[in-house]
Amino acid sequence: MAEYIAVFLEKLHQKGKAKLTIQAYQQDLLQLLGVINYLKLDVGSLERNHILYALKQLSAKGQSPKSIARHLSAWRQFCAFLVEESILEYNPCQGVKPPKLPNRLPKALTVENTQxxxxxxxxxNVLEVRDKAIFELMYSSGLRLSEVTHLDIHDLSFSEGIVKVLGKGSKERIVPVGQTALTALKNYLVVRAGSETQKALFTSRLGSRLSNRQIQNRLVRWSELAGSDRRVTPHMFRHSFASHMLQESGDLRAVQELLGHSNLNTTQIYTSLDFKHLATIYDQAHPRAKRKQK
Known part of the structure; x- marks a missing residue:
């Protein structure tokens, strides 16, 4: 099997896969090779039950669900290659499900840290005025980074206090913009760089459309100046917007619409962000939870 692994890795190299990616594939496939050697199998006789056995071995060694899922993905692609080479009749990984990954809570800032x-x-200066407009808008309206960089000037309506956003799947939505963000945007448009033909709302000092990376770098700079003890990313503003809105309103459907989520389950994860807040509400509201006054 080792020779087939070598050919498979070479194909990954030809496809332009990064060196570290190829090394990760190699390590994952060596785990499968170890199981095959232990079971004294020919690679052509690899079956579904052998894959399941190999997964159990990873679990017994204390591998995390994420690591096991990565191994299975590498094995599935390798077995697909073996099918293409007529070494296997079918892919034994087909239909084998990885372990369920735990839900990751989005990283949100507290209201105080956001403020x-x-x-x-x-x-x-011009760049600082622009940065303030960007960050205020992201937090005010819960926009994704890509949604911000794709905004054109005509997407913004000061009279209505809204912004038209092109989200995932090219779906448009209309989102309210808060007064503080509108003021920051008005101040920015006075000094915005760019020619009359440049439609982009947010531009660089040379007048070109601002990139995702440029905004990310500027936010890192400002978070460091603010003395933040964590690396703040643009997406944290979106997460913070969602959790703060949900804490104050409790309206999951409204937050779903504002975020542009097609599935309510995606929005529902924000209900887990502030258990302390929920616990306080519980203590205050539940008849059997109220503590006796001393």
């Missing part, structure tokens, strides 16, 4: 960061953004 501190936004208030720390200065407005002494």
């Amino acid at each position: 501190l960061l936004l208030d720390n953004v200065q407005s002494h």
Whole structure:
């Protein structure tokens, strides 16, 4: 089987896969090779029950669900290659499900830390005025980074206090913009760089459309200046918007619409963000939870 692994890895190299990616595939496939050797199998006789046995071995060694899922993905692609080479009649990984991964809670800032960061953004020059407008808009309307960089000037309506956003799947939605963000945007448009033909709302100092990376780098700079003890990303503003809105309103459907989620389950994860807040509400509201006054 080792020779087939070598050919498979070479094909990955020819497809332009990164060196570290190929090394990860190699390590995952060596795990499968170890099981095949232990069971004294020919690669052509590999079956579904052997894959399941190999997965159980990974679990017994304490591998995390994420690691096991990665192994299975590598094995599935390798077995597909063996089918193409007529070494296997079918892919034994087909239909084998990886272990269920635990839900990751989105990383959100507290209300206080969000306010501190936004208030720390200065407005002494064009770039700072622009940065403040970007960050205020992201937090005000819960926009994705890509949605921000794709905004054109005509997408913004000051009279109605809304912004038209092109989200995932090219789905358009209309989102309210708060007064603080509108003020920051008005200040920015006065000094915005760019020619009359440049439609982009947010531009670089040279007048070109701002990229995702440029916004990410500027936010890192401002979070460091604000003394943040964690790396703040643009998506944290979206997560913070969602959790803060949900905490105050409790309206899951409304937050779903504002975020542009097609599935309510995607929005529902934000209900787990602030258990302390929920616990406080529980203590105050539930008849059997109220503590006796001393």
